[in-house]
Amino acid sequence: MKRPNVTSVDVARLAGVSQSAVSRAFSKVPTQSSVSDETRKKILRAADELGYRPNALARSLITQRTRIVGVLFSYLDNPFYANALELICHGLQRQGYHALVFMMPDTLADVEATVSDILQYQVDGLITASVELSSKLCEDCREQGIPVVMLNRVQDNPLLSSVTTDNVGGGRLAAGALVSAGCKRIGLIAGWEGASTSRDREFGFTAELAARGIELFSRAVGHFDLVRTEEATREMFDRPAAARPDGVFVVNDYMAVRAMDVMRFGLGLRIPQDVSVVGFDDTAMADLPTYALTTVRQPVRQMVDSALRLLFERLNQTGVEPEHVILGARLMERESVRNRTP
Amino acid sequence: MKRPNVTSVDVARLAGVSQSAVSRAFSKVPTQSSVSDETRKKILRAADELGYRPNALARSLITQRTRIVGVLFSYLDNPFYANALELICHGLQRQGYHALVFMMPDTLADVEATVSDILQYQVDGLITASVELSSKLCEDCREQGIPVVMLNRVQDNPLLSSVTTDNVGGGRLAAGALVSAGCKRIGLIAGWEGASTSRDREFGFTAELAARGIELFSRAVGHFDLVRTEEATREMFDRPAAARPDGVFVVNDYMAVRAMDVMRFGLGLRIPQDVSVVGFDDTAMADLPTYALTTVRQPVRQMVDSALRLLFERLNQTGVEPEHVILGARLMERESVRNRTP
DNA sequence: AATGAGACAGCATACGTATGCGTAAAATGA
DNA sequence: TCATTTTACGCATACGTATGCTGTCTCATT
Numbered sequence: 001m002k003r004p005n006v007t008s009v010d011v012a013r014l015a016g017v018s019q020s021a022v023s024r025a026f027s028k029v030p031t032q033s034s035v036s037d038e039t040r041k042k043i044l045r046a047a048d049e050l051g052y053r054p055n056a057l058a059r060s061l062i063t064q065r066t067r068i069v070g071v072l073f074s075y076l077d078n079p080f081y082a083n084a085l086e087l088i089c090h091g092l093q094r095q096g097y098h099a100l101v102f103m104m105p106d107t108l109a110d111v112e113a114t115v116s117d118i119l120q121y122q123v124d125g126l127i128t129a130s131v132e133l134s135s136k137l138c139e140d141c142r143e144q145g146i147p148v149v150m151l152n153r154v155q156d157n158p159l160l161s162s163v164t165t166d167n168v169g170g171g172r173l174a175a176g177a178l179v180s181a182g183c184k185r186i187g188l189i190a191g192w193e194g195a196s197t198s199r200d201r202e203f204g205f206t207a208e209l210a211a212r213g214i215e216l217f218s219r220a221v222g223h224f225d226l227v228r229t230e231e232a233t234r235e236m237f238d239r240p241a242a243a244r245p246d247g248v249f250v251v252n253d254y255m256a257v258r259a260m261d262v263m264r265f266g267l268g269l270r271i272p273q274d275v276s277v278v279g280f281d282d283t284a285m286a287d288l289p290t291y292a293l294t295t296v297r298q299p300v301r302q303m304v305d306s307a308l309r310l311l312f313e314r315l316n317q318t319g320v321e322p323e324h325v326i327l328g329a330r331l332m333e334r335e336s337v338r339n340r341t342p
Numbered sequence: 343m344k345r346p347n348v349t350s351v352d353v354a355r356l357a358g359v360s361q362s363a364v365s366r367a368f369s370k371v372p373t374q375s376s377v378s379d380e381t382r383k384k385i386l387r388a389a390d391e392l393g394y395r396p397n398a399l400a401r402s403l404i405t406q407r408t409r410i411v412g413v414l415f416s417y418l419d420n421p422f423y424a425n426a427l428e429l430i431c432h433g434l435q436r437q438g439y440h441a442l443v444f445m446m447p448d449t450l451a452d453v454e455a456t457v458s459d460i461l462q463y464q465v466d467g468l469i470t471a472s473v474e475l476s477s478k479l480c481e482d483c484r485e486q487g488i489p490v491v492m493l494n495r496v497q498d499n500p501l502l503s504s505v506t507t508d509n510v511g512g513g514r515l516a517a518g519a520l521v522s523a524g525c526k527r528i529g530l531i532a533g534w535e536g537a538s539t540s541r542d543r544e545f546g547f548t549a550e551l552a553a554r555g556i557e558l559f560s561r562a563v564g565h566f567d568l569v570r571t572e573e574a575t576r577e578m579f580d581r582p583a584a585a586r587p588d589g590v591f592v593v594n595d596y597m598a599v600r601a602m603d604v605m606r607f608g609l610g611l612r613i614p615q616d617v618s619v620v621g622f623d624d625t626a627m628a629d630l631p632t633y634a635l636t637t638v639r640q641p642v643r644q645m646v647d648s649a650l651r652l653l654f655e656r657l658n659q660t661g662v663e664p665e666h667v668i669l670g671a672r673l674m675e676r677e678s679v680r681n682r683t684p
Numbered sequence: 685a686a687t688g689a690g691a692c693a694g695c696a697t698a699c700g701t702a703t704g705c706g707t708a709a710a711a712t713g714a
Numbered sequence: 715t716c717a718t719t720t721t722a723c724g725c726a727t728a729c730g731t732a733t734g735c736t737g738t739c740t741c742a743t744t
Binding site: 005051053054055056057058060061064066068071075076077079082083085086089090093098099100101102103105114116117119120121122140143144257261264265284288289290291 | 347393395396397398399400402403406408410413417418419421424425427428431432435440441442443444445447456458459461462463464482485486599603606607626630631632633
């Protein structure tokens with residue numbers, strides 16, 4: 001139950017070689033003076049006998065690389081993010097990296113502390129999802145030479161790389177879908193207004209409406225939160241037919257599904273006969289036949305792949321410029337938007 | 343862009359003190375010889391000026407504690423696990439610990455490699471969810487003195503602690519719900535048969551049926567996988583009324599919701615008029631009015647709290663015996679089970 | 685046979701911090 | 715004022731590994 005912690009020195013002693021030999025025998029990339037096959041065998045046998053396992057911390061202390069990547073998420077309720085996290089972990093593991101995962105604490109002071117914690121562990125890089133960093137934190141990362149890749153959020157700091165879907169374009173698609181369906185009174189339920197995703201989608205949405213000569217009929221804010229989404233939905237739809245939208249864009253599926261439930265079961269509205277609904281993300285829920293939510297697709301796999309590519313590029317060579325990847329959005333048409341009735 | 347990596351020695355030089363003083367100034371728990379308030383101020387000022395951040399790796403190398411906990415999950419598709427992971431991360435952070443998260447790779451050989459990886463990073467403890475460990479791995483953990491807590495899975499190895507819901511009792515509740523509703527032909531859709539959760543729930547379910555003099559009408563296996571669940575559901579329900587169940591227990595909500603969709607939209611069955619459905623977990627999805635799934639509740643929060651408690655107890659004192667916590671299951675009655683028609 | 689190249693192994697040091705021990709100064713008590 | 719305790723700080727070493735350098739031995743080349 002103790003921790004006898006067998007070290008490379010122990011292995012060396014048993015194998016009758018020097019500690020350096022052991023180190024080299026376990027080194028994946030033999031640099032200069034290597035080790036003969038015979039002694040390597042001997043060493044590996046000794047190591048196996050003792051149950052030796054190299055200490056990654058001690059190694060990192062010397063090599064200055066931990067092969068640990070900090071991963072900072074705000075929450076996992078939204079399956080889009082759970083999905084992304086799973087893909088990120090798998091991707092990192094595949095490359096021999098490891099994910100030190102943090103969930104965003106509530107207060108902003110704690111955020112600083114959290115990121116500071118991450119940095120103390122000498123992570124090689126940082127991936128954030130749905131999180132913004134204060135400029136002080138950005139500066140800290142820059143000083144430590146830690147590349148940062150943001151998923152699903154952009155920020156004007158020139159240090160940060162990012163991967164997003166074309167949120168503005170996606171917003172346009174959503175508007176197009178509702179207008180084409182013949183909706184006249186068009187509403188919008190936003191997320192948290194501080195989030196670039198929410199803002200950009202809203203911008204694209206209203207821009208497209210304007211381009212088609214239509215004005216936004218009503219607007220509410222769901223804050224990416226289910227309870228507040230319910231309230232927002234009630235506020236917007238608990239009215240006589242002429243006073244409520246006949247089409248609504250909810251800026252992500254997570255909220256959209258909840259909004260649909262409120263409309264159907266709380267207010268007795270039919271979808272899409274009374275109200276057409278468009279979401280964003282194309283989460284698994286959108287494809288459930290019960291919802292059949294028409295939505296703007298974010299290509300999660302591609303997003304994660306891109307994020308990892310950006311990160312690895314910056315891990316392997318220093319001084320690579322930040323890059324902003326914007327992936328195309330696609331409209332997934334299902335049954336929550338009514339067909340045009342000519 | 344380089345990594346000048348300011349160290350405690352640099353701070354010491356600037357502050358005009360020794361490196362030990364710096365170390366002690368940053369030590370949370372002053373052990374013996376402490377540092378005066380005056381010099382501490384001086385040191386902190388110097389540290390701030392240089393942007394010093396203690397190197398957690400070097401510290402861990404000495405203290406033999408990393409404050410890192412390995413977290414091993416098999417997948418996050420099922421929101422139950424996403425939820426659990428979020429809670430675990432928050433709980434660890436709150437105690438100043440950090441989660442090194444791994445997702446289960448596909449092949450078993452990779453599992454060994456993965457856990458080996460985890461151990462190389464000298465984690466203080468290990469939490470697994472919905473994962474079993476080979477006896478070799480258990481042995482490795484024991485040798486390193488690493489406490490292991492399994493969430494939602496039990497295993498007969500005497501080293502491991504575990505936290506589960508009373509799956510047998512939960513299975514009984516499910517059976518009771520269907521029988522009380524007057525179901526006569528009762529079916530079961532299992533998960534992956536190697537999983538203790540699935541086996542225990544099934545055992546409790548059939549035991550309760552037997553106790554009430556009822557025999558299982560039909561059985562299929564969903565493997566905790568959506569596609570295979572669809573197939574299983576079709577196989578079981580795509581038959582004339584008398585040849586299919588009028589009540590079914592699906593061993594988790596994740597599969598249950600999918601099964602409901604297949605029944606309703608693929609086969610035109612009404613729930614609960616044609617078929618009553620009971621799930622397990624009480625995921626957020628079960629409470630969606632669209633599904634209103636009667637289900638057996640697993641108290642995720644309590645489960646995570648217990649798991650963390652078990653872990654921390656074993657981190658702080660050595661030699662604590664393994665413990666198995668079994669939390670009570672509760673039936674959440676909604677509308678997917680029909681009322682008894684007397 | 686002499687020389688050069690190459691392959692292998694060991695020595696020593698560095699990575700950045702924590703901590704036991706020794707000592708000088710300051711505080712305390714009589 | 716002196717003896718004694720307390721406080722504050724520095725010295726030196728340890729944690730476990732990687733790696734440049736040096737030295738030895740083998741083998742092929744001329």
